[in-house]
Amino acid sequence: xxxxxxxxxxxxxxxxxxxxxxxxxLQAGGTLAKWAAAGCEVxxxxxxxxxxxxxxxxxxxxxxxxxxxxEQRAAATALGATGTVGFCEWVDGxxxxxxxxxxxxxxxxxxxxxxxVITHDPWKRYRLHPDHRAAGFLVSDAVVAARDPHxxxxxxxxxxxxxxxxxxxxxxxxxxxxVDGWLKTKITSLEQHVSQLESxxxxxxxxxxxxxxxxxxxxxxxxxxxxxxxxSDMSGFTAGEAFYRLTDV
Numbered sequence: 001x002x003x004x005x006x007x008x009x010x011x012x013x014x015x016x017x018x019x020x021x022x023x024x025x026l027q028a029g030g031t032l033a034k035w036a037a038a039g040c041e042v043x044x045x046x047x048x049x050x051x052x053x054x055x056x057x058x059x060x061x062x063x064x065x066x067x068x069x070x071e072q073r074a075a076a077t078a079l080g081a082t083g084t085v086g087f088c089e090w091v092d093g094x095x096x097x098x099x100x101x102x103x104x105x106x107x108x109x110x111x112x113x114x115x116x117v118i119t120h121d122p123w124k125r126y127r128l129h130p131d132h133r134a135a136g137f138l139v140s141d142a143v144v145a146a147r148d149p150h151x152x153x154x155x156x157x158x159x160x161x162x163x164x165x166x167x168x169x170x171x172x173x174x175x176x177x178x179v180d181g182w183l184k185t186k187i188t189s190l191e192q193h194v195s196q197l198e199s200x201x202x203x204x205x206x207x208x209x210x211x212x213x214x215x216x217x218x219x220x221x222x223x224x225x226x227x228x229x230x231x232s233d234m235s236g237f238t239a240g241e242a243f244y245r246l247t248d249v
Contacts, residue, residue: 004230005175005245010038011115011163013083017045017105019095019120019135020053021072022193022200027168028118029079029186030179030223031241036080043083044076045108047135052092055199065089067195074192079185084112095134097141103152105142110157117143121167121244136167143249162249170244176230178237179223187219 014035016024024032024044036042050068051061069087076085088104095101109117121127122136145151147161166175179186190201197203202218203211226240 002172002174002229004173006230006236006240007178008175008245010035010040013041013043013112013114014116014118015043015045015083015109015112015114015162016118017047017108017135017139019047019129019131020092021046021050021068022075022190022196023120023132024118025075025079025186025189025193026200028166028241028243029189030182030239031118031177032081033079033182033185033189034177034179036082041083042076042079042081043085043112043114044072044081045084045086045088045105046072047088047090047105047138048092048095048131049087049089050092050195053196053199064195068193071193071195075189078189078192093131095131095138097134097137101138102141102145103155105138106145106152107155107157109142109146109162110155110160113160114162116164116166117162118166118168118243121170124169124171127169132169140165147249163247165246165249167244167246168241170242173226173229173242173244175243175245176226176240177243178227179239179241180237181239183219183223183239187216190219 018024032042049065051065073085119139120132120136122133127133149159201215203215223239226242227238
């Protein structure tokens with residue numbers, strides 16, 4: 001049996017690093033919104049340019065990239081985030097684990113100096129998307145590099161050790177954050193990713209009420225399942241977000 005923790009106090013600063021725009025909101029939006037409301041400085045950094053994020057073979061990819069950055073900024077605002085929204089702009093679908101990419105993420109961590117870093121669990125079994133695996137490994141490597149002064153000693157920003165790393169979509173979660181009251185904010189932030197309404201959220205158009213209702217139901221169902229990991233009788237909270245919480249950083 002996993003010994004779960006719940007409801008960590010809001011940190012001073014949190015940095016969510018995701019493979020694509022919308023990943024952080026989808027997996028940790030309730031937690032980020034709750035912490036932002038408590039005074040936490042929430043920053044979001046996106047690894048790729050999101051240029052594969054359409055099913056339209058004739059899409060203008062330059063326009064899509066610009067739209068996805070704008071959508072990410074709007075989503076962060078909807079969450080109440082007051083920190084940085086940053087973009088590495090690596091090509092969607094081609095994210096790789098190499099020293100140059102580790103350096104870039106190390107720079108973000110040293111610059112923003114988060115108490116907690118949140119990212120993908122790269123060890124999740126049967127994970128299909130290569131960018132999600134690569135992002136998780138890159139961030140893990142960058143946390144190590146950021147904390148130790150002899151990695152990239154020429155960097156403008158001095159070394160920084162986060163207190164914790166949280167992995168979302170965790171293969172073996174050990175922490176559930178109570179997000180009761182924050183799902184509406186999470187859903188609103190996801191709705192800012194207009195270019196992804198069909199491909200990610202299953203909403204065919206602005207007028208697809210059934211698709212939108214199913215999307216909202218899916219968010220609530222996922223939160224319910226996470227809450228049940230630690231509250232089988234539902235006496236504590238009804239909406240959760242699950243993570244693997246690494247406190248030995």
